[in-house]
Amino acid sequence: MVRFKHRYVLAELVFGNDLLVYNVTQRVVYAAVRDIIEQLHGGYGIGLFTPGMSVKYINEYTRMVMVRCRRENLKILASAIPFIKHLPDGKGGQFPCFLRTLHVGGSIKACQKWLVQHNRQVLPTLLLRCTSEEEKSRMRKSIFDSTIVKEEPWTEGKNDT
Amino acid sequence: MRNSEKNKMARFCDFNVPYSENTENLRQIVEMAIKLGYESVALNCTVTPGTTKGQAVVPPPPKPVELSEATLAPFMVQGKAFQQLTRLTAIIETHEQKYKVNPNNSTITAYDILAVQPLNLKMFEAACKELEVDIISLDMTQKLPFFLRLTPIKRAIARGVHFEIVYAPAIRDSTLRRYVISNATDLMTFCKGKNIVLSSQAEKAIELRGPHDVANLGVLFGMNQAQAKDAVSINCRSALLHAETRGSAVGVISIERIMKQTPGVISVERIPSASTDKRALEKDSGEGQDREDPPGKKPKLVAKKKIK
Numbered sequence: 039m040v041r042f043k044h045r046y047v048l049a050e051l052v053f054g055n056d057l058l059v060y061n062v063t064q065r066v067v068y069a070a071v072r073d074i075i076e077q078l079h080g081g082y083g084i085g086l087f088t089p090g091m092s093v094k095y096i097n098e099y100t101r102m103v104m105v106r107c108r109r110e111n112l113k114i115l116a117s118a119i120p121f122i123k124h125l126p127d128g129k130g131g132q133f134p135c136f137l138r139t140l141h142v143g144g145s146i147k148a149c150q151k152w153l154v155q156h157n158r159q160v161l162p163t164l165l166l167r168c169t170s171e172e173e174k175s176r177m178r179k180s181i182f183d184s185t186i187v188k189e190e191p192w193t194e195g196k197n198d199t
Numbered sequence: 200m201r202n203s204e205k206n207k208m209a210r211f212c213d214f215n216v217p218y219s220e221n222t223e224n225l226r227q228i229v230e231m232a233i234k235l236g237y238e239s240v241a242l243n244c245t246v247t248p249g250t251t252k253g254q255a256v257v258p259p260p261p262k263p264v265e266l267s268e269a270t271l272a273p274f275m276v277q278g279k280a281f282q283q284l285t286r287l288t289a290i291i292e293t294h295e296q297k298y299k300v301n302p303n304n305s306t307i308t309a310y311d312i313l314a315v316q317p318l319n320l321k322m323f324e325a326a327c328k329e330l331e332v333d334i335i336s337l338d339m340t341q342k343l344p345f346f347l348r349l350t351p352i353k354r355a356i357a358r359g360v361h362f363e364i365v366y367a368p369a370i371r372d373s374t375l376r377r378y379v380i381s382n383a384t385d386l387m388t389f390c391k392g393k394n395i396v397l398s399s400q401a402e403k404a405i406e407l408r409g410p411h412d413v414a415n416l417g418v419l420f421g422m423n424q425a426q427a428k429d430a431v432s433i434n435c436r437s438a439l440l441h442a443e444t445r446g447s448a449v450g451v452i453s454i455e456r457i458m459k460q461t462p463g464v465i466s467v468e469r470i471p472s473a474s475t476d477k478r479a480l481e482k483d484s485g486e487g488q489d490r491e492d493p494p495g496k497k498p499k500l501v502a503k504k505k506i507k
Contacts, residue, residue, distance in 0.1 A: 117419040121370055
């Protein structure tokens, strides 16, 4: 089967303040990337870019973005991403923000796998941010619950094959 | 990039965080650098050496920024340490200023890295050929006041001196971006991607970029992928090693003794001359295996020094 080869750039949105949640949509990120490519590579860049490019995934809470492009044009996208310095907030203003490239993958699935592993590594650092002991224990419990796979209790008849 | 590869790779460095009295801002920048995955930063003091006698030439090196445990958490999880260095950048224009940048001066040796920023062709050639410095920095935000030439640059590369490209102005403004890109590609035609250090000179935390993004910027400046990645990791490290060999008396052997290791902080005592204390040597060779130097990098530099 012949298919178009794509590259997926997984990036993290980094804001000035860590603790706020910003309202960022796929359209906003798409427009920002497009603007920068136009500034940096001109009409040629935009022309190459428009066919394959889209923002495939965005998560406001973990601040992850996945941008897709054709494999041949990865260099154009990768060189443009560092120049993003703010995103519009939808009310006419803009807030400072930049993208930090984490991973470049060949498929969405590969990126998701990487992301799960990455998040698992980041989890323990959240523990140090907690201020009170109660908060800490709750955090520890939720990390424990999310990372440990529980086995099904053995019942007669169910596990027989 | 897979996680296993990530651990093998050399540590990322940013050798130009401008030092200012505004400690809050400085702390924010350093914290952002930690968050982005840099493992060492250098606080940079820029000075113009005075020409009159008796004038204080160089301020004492800045103290490292105090960091909380929570910010150092990403390193503690991986079992690594964060390193804060000091760097002096001297802007030189005349011969008198050139002689002030003398590595025998005790205030200058107190800094970890020594850099110069020549303002004219004579000083540029002097910096490339004879000055005992580690990094040559050029102001790329305007048209260079002189034409770069191949011979001095070749000589600088042979001596192990590195050239610096600063990227934060390119992010700040679109006209500055043009100058930076044109000057950087110009420099790249002469040194062909070798001995380049990419660093930030960020005035705000938001102007920093992650190491992989900086490597992508290097691709924009005309390097290939591998060279661009080296420019944020291995080249920085070899510039630092160059500084260390300069600090030793003969320039042949430099010995580090790791005194104590508390989480997040390594304090290193430098022995200034080629010590003959056998016990110290044995102890260090034992510890040296644990350090993650790029293989073959240090002996190569030492060899160069010997030839000279």
